[in-house]
Amino acid sequence: MASNGNNHVSTKPPPEPSPLRKAKFFQANMRILVTGGAGFIGSHLVDKLMENEKNEVIVADNYFTGSKDNLKKWIGHPRFELIRHDVTEPLLIEVDQIYHLACPASPIFYKYNPVKTIKTNVIGTLNMLGLAKRTGARSESSSLCFYSHRLLRSTEIHSCTLKTETYWGNANPIGVRSCYDEGKRVAETLMFDYHRQHGIEIRIARIFNTYGPRMNIDDGRVVSNFIAQAIRDEPLTVQLPGTQTRSFCYVSDMVNGLMRLMAGDNTGPINIGNPGEFTMLELAENVKELINPEVKIITVENTPDDPRQRKPDITKAKELLGWEPKVKLRDGLPLMEEDFRDRLGISRKK
Ligand SMILES: O=C(O)[C@H]1O[C@H](OP(=O)(O)OP(=O)(O)OC[C@H]2O[C@@H](n3ccc(=O)[nH]c3=O)[C@H](O)[C@@H]2O)[C@H](O)[C@@H](O)[C@@H]1O
Numbered sequence: 324m325a326s327n328g329n330n331h332v333s334t335k336p337p338p339e340p341s342p343l344r345k346a347k348f349f350q351a352n353m354r355i356l357v358t359g360g361a362g363f364i365g366s367h368l369v370d371k372l373m374e375n376e377k378n379e380v381i382v383a384d385n386y387f388t389g390s391k392d393n394l395k396k397w398i399g400h401p402r403f404e405l406i407r408h409d410v411t412e413p414l415l416i417e418v419d420q421i422y423h424l425a426c427p428a429s430p431i432f433y434k435y436n437p438v439k440t441i442k443t444n445v446i447g448t449l450n451m452l453g454l455a456k457r458t459g460a461r462s463e464s465s466s467l468c469f470y471s472h473r474l475l476r477s478t479e480i481h482s483c484t485l486k487t488e489t490y491w492g493n494a495n496p497i498g499v500r501s502c503y504d505e506g507k508r509v510a511e512t513l514m515f516d517y518h519r520q521h522g523i524e525i526r527i528a529r530i531f532n533t534y535g536p537r538m539n540i541d542d543g544r545v546v547s548n549f550i551a552q553a554i555r556d557e558p559l560t561v562q563l564p565g566t567q568t569r570s571f572c573y574v575s576d577m578v579n580g581l582m583r584l585m586a587g588d589n590t591g592p593i594n595i596g597n598p599g600e601f602t603m604l605e606l607a608e609n610v611k612e613l614i615n616p617e618v619k620i621i622t623v624e625n626t627p628d629d630p631r632q633r634k635p636d637i638t639k640a641k642e643l644l645g646w647e648p649k650v651k652l653r654d655g656l657p658l659m660e661e662d663f664r665d666r667l668g669i670s671r672k673k
Pocket residue numbers: 428429430473503530531532533543544545546548549560561562563567568569603625626629630
């Protein structure tokens with residue numbers, strides 16, 4: 324029997340881990356960090372991740388646009404942790420996967436503090452890559468970093484081409500939206516540099532306009548604006564010219580796409596969005612018909628640098644991930660209406 328060097332011979336086996344620790348060890352074999360997990364897409368992702376009993380989910384959020392309300396059903400759950408944390412500061416924890424979603428996405432929020440927005444994209448992503456590098460180097464499990472990116476913003480007014488992943492973008496570097504657009508571009512560069520230089524496993528999703536329950540009611544984006552306006556009997560404000568297009572993806576489809584990407588072997592970038600394209604006037608007509616046929620539609624001034632057309636080409640997502648969206652706009656809008664009515668306390672007129 325081996326001596327411990329103090330002439331004391333131990334005959335006792337090492338202590339068994341406590342039943343609590345054992346239970347935790349065997350149940351939760353994937354620790355996942357979701358930055359921005361108290362936000363709109365993040366909180367739906369958390370719901371889905373928590374369905375798997377093998378996942379332990381940690382959310383880091385500074386609550387700038389996210390809210391604890393979105394996570395209230397998980398607070399206190401043994402496999403869930405919530406940290407008030409700003410991703411522009413380093414975070415030292417052990418995780419196996421990172422879904423990095425933290426960043427204000429609505430133009431009114433990101434223009435409110437553009438310096439913070441670009442710091443969130445650049446320094447926030449650096450910090451997450453640093454975390455992935457550290458944990459990847461130390462633990463046996465692979466450490467993945469995932470980064471969400473909206474389509475590179477196009478200011479090509481007459482462009483009517485589909486946006487494939489090879490599109491390099493034509494973004495205004497000095498405009499009011501540049502903090503977001505350029506921040507996302509640099510973040511993608513950082514992701515690939517860490518991947519090439521340090522072997523960090525990465526996934527890049529290019530997320531297109533997403534809608535659904537839990538969007539901030541007054542966050543200024545078009546679907547939430549129109550639905551709140553229709554419920555409050557206020558005119559739907561179509562920004563000129565009204566012929567600009569967007570393609571709207573329901574949040575459950577988005578979350579499934581993000582999880583498929585994480586589970587597969589492709590680094591991306593890969594477009595995740597719904598290719599169904601609508602003009603803002605068509606969207607207003609749909610909201611009017613489905614939610615409040617009495618409501619007026621008016622036109623108002625637009626904001627600078629508003630892209631005129633946006634439609635994802637999702638061939639790659641279909642081929643490589645076997646993913647495509649399922650929820651049609653006309654089915655998703657009523658689901659969002661229900662949530663907005665609950666939160667606004669306004670029920671449907673009889
Ligand atoms: O939802 C998103 O994912 C995206 O939202 C915004 O991008 P944008 O496409 O301009 O989103 P909205 O602000 O919802 O605007 C969409 C279109 O609706 C129009 N709009 C907006 C608000 C409104 O009340 N009425 C209206 O007609 C805008 O002029 C614009 O053409 C952000 O800039 C992106 O970062 C984000 O990815």
